Structure formats: C-alpha cells, structure tokens
Amino acid sequence: MLEFHNAVNDRRASGGLTKRRENMARIFLLKGDIANPGHVDIPTNATIRQVIYDIGGGIPGGKAFKAVQIGGPSGGLLTEEHLDLPLNFIKLKPYGVRRGDSVITVLDEDRCMVDVAARFMEYTQTEFCGKCVPCREGTKRMNELLWGLKDYRIDHKEFTLLTDLGEMISVTAYCNLGRNSFRTLEESIKYFPAEFEDHLKGECALCAQDREPIQPGDLPYNRIKLVVDPNVCRGCSKCARNCHADAITGVVKSPFSIDPEKCVKCYTCIEACPFDAIQEVEIDA
Amino acid sequence: MPNIMYVDNIRVEFDEEATVLDVCRKAGVEVPNFCFHSDLSVYGACRMCMVENLDTGEITAACTTKPKNGLRIRTNTARLLKYRRMILELMLSAHCRDCTMCEKSRTCRLREMAVRFGIHHIRFSDTREHIPEDHSSPAVQIDYNKCILCGDCVRVCKEVQGMSILHFAGRGPGLHIEAGDNQQLSSTHCVSCGQCSAVCTTGAITVKNEIGDAWRALHDPKMRVVVQIAPAVRVALGEAYGIPSGENVLDKLVTALKIMGADEVYDTIFGADLTVREEAQEFLRRLETGENLPLMTSCCPAWVRYVENERPQFLKNLSSALSPMQMLATVLKDQYREKDAADGRTTYHIAIMPCTAKKMEAGRPEFRRGGVPNVDLVLTTQEVIRMIKESGIRFQMLEKESPDLPFGMGSGAAEIFGTSGGVAEAVARYCMPDKSKNVLRMLEHSGLRGSDPIRFVTLPIGDREVRIALAHGLSNAAKLLDQIENGEVQVDLVEVMSCRTGCVGGAGQPYALMNTKLQRARGLYEIDRSAMFKRSERNPVINAMYDAGLGERAHELLHQEYEE
Numbered sequence: 001m002l003e004f005h006n007a008v009n010d011r012r013a014s015g016g017l018t019k020r021r022e023n024m025a026r027i028f029l030l031k032g033d034i035a036n037p038g039h040v041d042i043p044t045n046a047t048i049r050q051v052i053y054d055i056g057g058g059i060p061g062g063k064a065f066k067a068v069q070i071g072g073p074s075g076g077l078l079t080e081e082h083l084d085l086p087l088n089f090i091k092l093k094p095y096g097v098r099r100g101d102s103v104i105t106v107l108d109e110d111r112c113m114v115d116v117a118a119r120f121m122e123y124t125q126t127e128f129c130g131k132c133v134p135c136r137e138g139t140k141r142m143n144e145l146l147w148g149l150k151d152y153r154i155d156h157k158e159f160t161l162l163t164d165l166g167e168m169i170s171v172t173a174y175c176n177l178g179r180n181s182f183r184t185l186e187e188s189i190k191y192f193p194a195e196f197e198d199h200l201k202g203e204c205a206l207c208a209q210d211r212e213p214i215q216p217g218d219l220p221y222n223r224i225k226l227v228v229d230p231n232v233c234r235g236c237s238k239c240a241r242n243c244h245a246d247a248i249t250g251v252v253k254s255p256f257s258i259d260p261e262k263c264v265k266c267y268t269c270i271e272a273c274p275f276d277a278i279q280e281v282e283i284d285a
Numbered sequence: 286m287p288n289i290m291y292v293d294n295i296r297v298e299f300d301e302e303a304t305v306l307d308v309c310r311k312a313g314v315e316v317p318n319f320c321f322h323s324d325l326s327v328y329g330a331c332r333m334c335m336v337e338n339l340d341t342g343e344i345t346a347a348c349t350t351k352p353k354n355g356l357r358i359r360t361n362t363a364r365l366l367k368y369r370r371m372i373l374e375l376m377l378s379a380h381c382r383d384c385t386m387c388e389k390s391r392t393c394r395l396r397e398m399a400v401r402f403g404i405h406h407i408r409f410s411d412t413r414e415h416i417p418e419d420h421s422s423p424a425v426q427i428d429y430n431k432c433i434l435c436g437d438c439v440r441v442c443k444e445v446q447g448m449s450i451l452h453f454a455g456r457g458p459g460l461h462i463e464a465g466d467n468q469q470l471s472s473t474h475c476v477s478c479g480q481c482s483a484v485c486t487t488g489a490i491t492v493k494n495e496i497g498d499a500w501r502a503l504h505d506p507k508m509r510v511v512v513q514i515a516p517a518v519r520v521a522l523g524e525a526y527g528i529p530s531g532e533n534v535l536d537k538l539v540t541a542l543k544i545m546g547a548d549e550v551y552d553t554i555f556g557a558d559l560t561v562r563e564e565a566q567e568f569l570r571r572l573e574t575g576e577n578l579p580l581m582t583s584c585c586p587a588w589v590r591y592v593e594n595e596r597p598q599f600l601k602n603l604s605s606a607l608s609p610m611q612m613l614a615t616v617l618k619d620q621y622r623e624k625d626a627a628d629g630r631t632t633y634h635i636a637i638m639p640c641t642a643k644k645m646e647a648g649r650p651e652f653r654r655g656g657v658p659n660v661d662l663v664l665t666t667q668e669v670i671r672m673i674k675e676s677g678i679r680f681q682m683l684e685k686e687s688p689d690l691p692f693g694m695g696s697g698a699a700e701i702f703g704t705s706g707g708v709a710e711a712v713a714r715y716c717m718p719d720k721s722k723n724v725l726r727m728l729e730h731s732g733l734r735g736s737d738p739i740r741f742v743t744l745p746i747g748d749r750e751v752r753i754a755l756a757h758g759l760s761n762a763a764k765l766l767d768q769i770e771n772g773e774v775q776v777d778l779v780e781v782m783s784c785r786t787g788c789v790g791g792a793g794q795p796y797a798l799m800n801t802k803l804q805r806a807r808g809l810y811e812i813d814r815s816a817m818f819k820r821s822e823r824n825p826v827i828n829a830m831y832d833a834g835l836g837e838r839a840h841e842l843l844h845q846e847y848e849e
Contacts, residue, residue: 130434130460132330137375140458141409161408168368171344172332245456262456 033108049083063108071100073124074180077187112206113188129245135178230255232277239269291357306347320435378409389488421469424477424641431489438481447760476587479641479792503546517639517703517788520808531808536685554695556613561821563606565715586646587783605844614659639791665793697816704806705757705787709780757782
C-alpha cells in the first residue's frame with residue numbers, strides 16, 4: 001500500500017535542507033525512456049523500482065533498465081543495484097543524489113552514457129549563475145571536452161584533463177550546483193567505463209543508432225519556482241544575503257521576493273530562512 | 286585567553302580578523318586571491334584562496350571562512366596547488382595574453398599569479414567573442430575582454446562611492462560587467478573618480494593614458510612646458526622606487542621633470558593658497574549674510590560632478606572658488622600671455638595629479654579661456670612614474686631641486702589639501718582670528734584629522750560657533766547630504782573628498798590599501814609641520830599679487846559658478 005504525502009508543506013519540519021524538502025510537495029517530473037512521462041506525485045515510501053515500473057509504467061519497447069538520473073545538473077546517477085532504495089533523499093544522500101530540479105530521467109539499455117553525460121553537462125550551462133570561476137569557466141571547458149569525446153575527437157590525455165577538471169570543480173565551486181555538476185559524469189564513468197573506452201577508441205555502437213536523444217531538465221515542463229510567502233516572511237534579509245545569484249531583493253522588515261529569471265534553484269535560501277518562508281510552488285501552465 | 290590558529294604550522298593569535306585569509310596574512314602567508322580586497326566586502330568568487338583543514342581534510346575558501354580557535358589549516362598541499370593551477374589556467378584561457386602591450390602589465394594580479402604558479406601552457410583555446418572597448422570616458426578606459434569578473438570594480442562603485450554605475454549583467458556563461466544601462470561610460474552618471482581602475486586586478490579598467498601627448502609637448506621646442514605638482518603626488522610617487530610611502534619626493538620629482546624636458550616646474554600648493562583665500566573669504570561673507578549655507582568645498586572635481594548629476598539642489602552651496610589646479614593654471618596662463626607673445630612660444634601646461642577626475646575637470650568647457658584650456662594635460666602619478674622609468678632615470682639617485690619661483694611656494698595649510706579634512710583645516714586657519722601656534726595645535730586635535738568616514742567638528746570663529754562636516758568616499762557624502770537635507774544636522778561648512786582618505790587615496794596613485802593611504806596622509810601632515818609658514822594668507826607671492834591688483838580681477842579669474 002503506497003502512502004501519499006499531503007501536498008501541503010509541513011512548515012514545522014526542520015533539521016537541514018534535505019529533510020525539509022522531503023516534507024514538501026513530492027511532485028516530480030518523470031521523463032526519458034518511460035511509458036507514462038509527466039508530473040507525478042510520488043508516495044513517501046515508494047522505492048525507485050516502484051516509481052519506474054508502477055507509477056511510470058515501465059520502459060517502453062520491452063527494453064531493459066540501464067540507469068536513472070535524478071536531480072538534473074546538481075543531482076546524480078543510480079543504476080540497477082540501487083533500484084530497491086526508497087526515493088527518500090535522506091536515505092539517498094550517501095549515494096550523492098539530491099532532489100535538484102525534481103526531474104527523474106529514466107535511461108534504457110540502448111542509451112550511450114557519454115551522450116547522456118554530454119547532454120547533462122550542456123544543460124548545466126544554462127543553469128549556473130556565473131559567479132565563481134571553477135563553475136563558470138570549468139563546466140564550459142568540461143562541456144567542450146565532453147562533446148569532443150562524444151564526437152571521437154579527444155584522446156586519453158584530454159580525457160584525464162576532463163576528469164581532473166571535474167574533481168577540481170567538485171571541491172572548489174561556490175555552491176552545491178557547481179560542486180555537483182561533475183557527479184553525473186563521474187558516476188557514468190564509474191558504472192559504465194566501457195562506453196567511454198569505446199569513444200576514446202573512436203567507435204560506439206550505441207551512438208550509431210538513430211534515436212531521439214535524451215533531453216535533460218524540466219523543459220518544456222519547467223513548472224517549479226521558489227517563492228517567498230509574504231505572510232510568513234519577516235524581512236530579515238538572510239535569504240538575500242545568502243543568495244549568490246542576486247535573485248532575492250527586498251526591503252528589511254517587509255517581505256522579500258525572488259526573481260525566477262535569476263534564481264538557479266540551489267535552495268541555499270531555503271536552508272538559510274529561519275522562518276521557513278520560502279517554498280517551491282508550481283507555476284500555473 | 287587569546288584565540289589561536291595554526292597556518293602552515295605557524296602559530297597565530299587573532300582577535301579582530303574577520304576571515305581566515307586575514308589570519309593567514311597575519312601569519313605572513315600570502316594566500317593567492319583575486320576578488321578579496323580588504324577595503325571592500327567579501328565576494329568569494331575566484332576560489333583561488335582555498336585552504337585545507339588539517340583535521341577534517343575539508344577544503345574551503347579562506348576569504349569566506351571565519352577564523353576559529355584551534356583551527357589548523359594548510360595553504361599549500363599538493364591538492365590545493367593542483368586546483369589553483371587549474372583555476373588559473375581556466376581564467377587565463379578566457380583572457381587575452383598580450384601582456385607586453387597591456388597598460389597594467391606591471392601591476393596585473395593575473396599576470397603576477399601566472400608567473401608565481403608557473404603557468405606556461407594553456408590547454409584550452411580562447412573561444413570568446415570580442416567586445417568593443419570603451420574609450421568614451423575622459424578618466425578611464427574599459428576593455429571588457431580583459432575582465433575576469435572578480436567584481437572589485439562593482440563593489441567599489443557601489444560600496445565606497447555609492448554610484449553603482451558598473452554592475453553585473455546577464456547570468457551563467459553570459460555574465461558580464463556593464464556600465465549603466467549597457468551604455469558608454471561617458472553617457473552614464475559616472476563622476477570619473479577612477480576608483481574602479483584602482484582596484485581592477487587586470488588591465489580591464491585602466492587610467493586613460495595620455496603619456497604620448499606629454500612627450501609630444503616636452504619634445505616640441507615651440508612649446509614652453511610648465512608643470513604643476515599636486516601635494517598628494519609627492520608622498521606616493523616614491524613607492525614605485527622603494528621609497529617608503531609618506532616620504533616627500535617633490536624635489537627629486539622636480540629634477541626628473543627637468544631632465545625629461547619641462548621648462549618650469551611649479552607647485553599646486555600655490556593654487557591651493559589662492560583657493561583657501563578665496564574660499565575662506567566667501568565663507569566669511571556667507572556666514573555674515575547667512576545665504577547658501579552650508580558652504581561646500583569644490584576642490585574635488587568628482588564631487589562637483591556628483592552634485593551636478595545627482596543633487597543639483599546643492600549647486601548653490603558649492604564654493605565658487607576654483608580648485609587649486611585651476612587657480613594656478615588660470616593665473617599662470619594669464620601671466621604668461623605677454624611672455625608667450627614676446628618669445629613666440631606657446632605655454633603648454635601639464636598638471637601632475639593623484640586623480641583621474643582632474644582629467645575630466647581639465648576638459649570642462651568652463652575652464653577654457655579664449656578657446657585654450659587652462660590645463661592642457663593632466664597626468665596621474667602612475668603615468669609620471671612610467672615616464673620616469675621610460676626615460677631611464679634612476680629616481681632614487683637623483684639630486685634635489687626645488688620648484689621654480691614665483692609659483693613654487695605655498696603654505697603648510699596648502700600641503701594638507703591632499704588629505705581628507707585638509708581643506709577644512711586650511712580654511713579654519715584662515716578664518717580664525719587668533720593667529721597663534723596654540724590655534725594650530727588646537728586644530729590638529731579638533732577632530733578635523735582622522736579616518737572616520739563622516740566627522741563633525743565645532744570651532745569658534747569670531748563670536749560664533751562654526752560647525753564643520755567632513756566626508757570622504759561619495760557614499761558617505763551622500764549620507765551626509767541626506768542628513769543635511771532632512772535637517773538632522775546643522776552645518777556651516779562641508780568638505781567632501783570623493784576618494785576615501787582624500788587625494789592621497791586617489792585613483793591615479795600607485796595601488797594601495799587603506800594603511801598605505803593613511804601613511805601618505807601622515808606624510809603630508811609632516812610636511813606641514815616643517816613648512817616655513819602654515820597659513821595661506823602668509824604666502825608672500827600671493828600677497829604681492831593681490832597688492833598689484835589681482836583682487837579686482839579675482840571674480841573673473843578665480844571663480845566659477847556651477848549651474849544645472
């Protein structure tokens with residue numbers, strides 16, 4: 001029996017971002033190689049297997065499951081062995097998976113991970129704010145190198161540069177978005193090294209197929225934004241002071257507001273807010 | 286119990302340091318950084334100052350971490366060095382490498398770091414689009430292609446000057462610096478204070494280089510090149526040659542300028558004495574009638590521009606007395622007209638200033654007579670340093686030569702024009718009827734001197750108490766104007782210096798932090814102490830000129846009303 005979470009935020013929940021977000025509306029976007037894509041309300045105790053096979057209706061075309069990417073640019077990758085873990089971000093923390101942009105991208109056995117990683121890195125380019133050097137310049141170069149790898153243009157030396165860059169960014173970047181931008185690629189290399197070898201050699205059977213590529217991110221479904229609840233906000237300015245994207249503005253002692261154009265959804269403000277005034281809401285279509 | 290930290294196993298005590306980076310500096314360890322400027326807020330974007338916690342192995346940025354008792358950090362582990370090199374390489378890959386032709390080549394932090402970390406090879410190609418440079422401002426030029434987005438200029442413009450002309454625009458890969466609403470700098474409300482160029486870590490924002498014009502004039506036999514040197518220059522120029530800041534190098538600078546081809550070298554303090562005289566008389570007149578009080582000083586061209594652009598309601602309060610540079614220049618051009626006609630040469634007047642806004646002031650149409658500007662060219666201290674180096678002059682070994690007469694002498698009161706509080710003190714010395722040494726000593730400790738951003742001083746002049754307000758940094762000036770406008774404070778005299786610490790901290794000076802600037806200010810006060818005469822009204826040359834009839838022409842020559 002699956003328990004559905006009440007979509008109303010539990011404001012009293014506290015104890016770190018992950019826990020707090022756990023208690024928020026559990027609406028996710030299922031996409032990729034899945035029979036029933038779209039926005040779904042996921043029960044609190046569902047395992048990833050249940051999400052894919054029961055809620056999402058399984059993988060079309062009778063293909064086998066390969067991996068699932070959760071959280072977009074700042075999220076991570078899970079494989080077959082993790083399928084029985086619950087979709088609970090406190091439990092998933094040791095596996096490096098964050099809720100991120102709340103998108104679950106399912107990949108079937110015929111997806112080349114180099115291609116997937118390159119597309120996720122490209123998606124990162126539209127998400128970061130540009131403040132710190134490692135993320136702004138580093139992910140740009142990683143993106144260039146990764147697309148070079150996908151098109152069989154780089155050698156082992158440059159591949160080492162790519163992973164070195166990733167390691168550097170995951171330590172030195174300013175925020176979690178930047179620090180996690182390497183994770184999807186890192187785990188792809190860890191779980192599926194053969195495909196990277198193929199690309200370095202110059203021939204990949206999976207990429208040779210003519211298929212619609214994976215489209216990462218919540219587009220065209222981008223329906224979540226962060227807003228300040230004016231009734232709860234007391235105007236302490238802590239969120240604005242912690243926002244490195246300069247997206248939050250306001251006058252002290254009156255409610256603040258978040259510019260969705262500038263917001264990178266790193267959730268630093270949610271973590272900072274002492275009054276739980278910031279919440280995720282769905283943008284009306 | 287003192288708080289203890291260990292930086293690379295060096296034991297450091299700390300109490301007031303706000304960041305780990307400050308503690309590292311205290312320990313004598315220079316952690317590399319681009320976006321950390323101790324006079325500005327912390328930004329934390331360059332990620333060069335990463336340090337490793339010895340106990341947890343955690344890597345954090347030193348500039349955004351608070352020091353903690355018992356914290357043990359390493360600044361140079363293998364990992365950190367590797368990351369730093371990589372960050373530098375990434376920065377350099379998105380930056381032009383034409384260092385030999387760059388204005389800031391000598392002082393560029395990016396170049397310095399590249400040398401320090403031995404970056405000889407960049408593995409990435411430069412794929413950026415070229416952005417046109419901005420040469421529109423009379424004071425600074427911007428090459429957006431050399432920007433590394435450290436944000437120092439944005440913060441200095443916002444926090445110190447309160448102008449927010451330069452700001453970040455766009456996001457992600459498109460993040461860039463923009464002036465105004467994507468405008469040329471000259472069409473914004475920029476006051477030309479140049480502080481952005483002073484803090485710029487690379488060659489992106491530089492002082493407008495007019496060395497070429499100076500050489501052309503110096504090498505032209507038809508031109509009589511007459512130079513004036515501002516007070517703040519003499520206590521800072523030596524820094525480029527290993528001479529401690531605050532030491533007076535005026536006499537050596539005169540020798541150097543003569544070697545380079547200047548015909549006559551005068552001292553701006555002569556003009557400052559004229560300014561004090563005219564401004565103090567204006568002040569006494571206004572005190573009597575009570576009109577247009579408070580009187581606001583108008584020596585700082587960036588401040589005048591600020592009032593014109595942002596607070597025109599205070600224009601009537603500005604003193605109509607010219608700035609010292611213009612005072613000397615008008616008198617000089619006026620006196621040399623006959624001389625020029627007699628020997629067939631043209632007088633070309635160069636002013637050596639600590640200031641970029643003076644370049645703007647020199648170009649203003651108000652300061653032209655008969656189509657000729659009073660000051661033909663303004664060179665900043667930095668430019669003169671480069672010209673001296675270019676000439677191959679070994680500055681430290683030069684002999685001394687005093688400035689020429691008649692315009693080469695001035696009072697101690699004029700020397701301190703270069704610091705915040707100096708103009709007000711000079712005016713007070715003139716206005717106070719008691720001319721004894723006790724008054725000088727009293728003024729020294731009256732609160733006119735100091736580094737507080739806004740200061741209020743009450744002095745007895747005649748039978749009334751005169752209230753003086755001082756501000757340095759335009760953001761502080763704006764606060765002061767707000768207070769005056771709201772009636773929170775009642776003042777009679779307002780002195781504003783656009784740059785923090787006054788002219789000694791001007792943008793044309795060699796790069797310096799707060800301590801160095803204050804050191805320079807102390808140097809000026811020292812010169813004042815050893816000056817032959819301390820009061821502007823004692824200047825014999827000026828007195829002789831007034832006796833010869835300058836007083837009747839004062840309004841025509843020495844005053845300028847500013848209008849909307």
